[in-house]
Amino acid sequence: MLRIAICDDILHELETLVSLTEEFLAAHSLEAEIVKFSHPDVLLTAIETESFHLYILDIVMPMVSGLELGKEIRRLDLKAQIIYATTEPQFALQAYAASPVNYLIKPIERQQLFDTLTLAISKADLSEEKTFAVKKLQTVCG
Template sequence: MFHIVVCDDDRSITEYLKETLEKKYRRKIECQCVYSAEELLKWLEDLDQGHTNIIILDIALGDDDGIAIAKEIRSKYPQIKVILLSGYAQLASNVFEADPVYFLSKPIDEQKLFSSVEKAMDIVQHQEIKAITVAGSGGKIHRIKVEDILYLETSNRNCCIHTDKGDCIEAVAKLSDLVNQLPDYIINSHQSFACNIKKIKSFSREDGITMISGDVIPVSRRHYKGVKEAIALHI
């Protein structure tokens, strides 16, 4: 499943895009509307909001510069693909500074909308993140192969990354920030846990998730459906 966020200060535009995309792609996507740069950035930073794949972003958001916001997103969340849109032709000349997947002009052509979203989906599906670099306690830097990650767990204000090598690496980072750097098969199962779908041994609503290591991690009611769908997609 792809997680899409639409950000435009014109509510009629956001609702139109949401309804159009959900009608076209049905259960293939989840779509969320936000209406300001502040709300968008808060959404991305919020521990409970899960994994965002694609953002459709207006470049004129009141007093905020959507192109600058897109650059910030590219810097902080490189795995998220951004589609920019605008009704002002004079603003379009600078959009490619933000390296968007696509630029849509208003009024929005549905076929171009679908083409842009499908292009972003294709990039998300095929992008391969092989390793992440995290800062540990005492300033130590760790380079961790994504294929080695079993699950991540919130520990006080930091995060422990459990690997299939038996390591538990403490990272000075929020769980949400780490999940946003990782492929979409590493997904939140709980407010305090995220797991590698490819490393699951068994899964049930009653017993939670058993990893191939034998470790058992919880699945909250909020995240149960998302985990179930992710397993169906990746296994």
């Protein structure tokens, strides 16, 4: 199942992002678990034991910026999809250090978020199974 983490320290912005994401999922008949984080430290603690396919992050937050948060997510998970949603356009170039799918400026335009979610979900690795190759060695007696 698709797992989405949304982190924004401004409660009404967090609720808007959650609501739009839920609307997108319903419109596309997708099942997902959305976990809300109102502080970046709580998300940092969560990713020590949990993983998410998709992260939607604000940039300007207390203690840990969304830029630092994105870099840490990328360090732990190369396949995670990251979307930045912020009021601050001046961080766009710095944000690309975490290889985000997109950098959206608030107020978030519904269709732009939907298009970005479509792209991010198409890139997400939703396989639950971990596979690995096993090489059979031949024993030669002689």
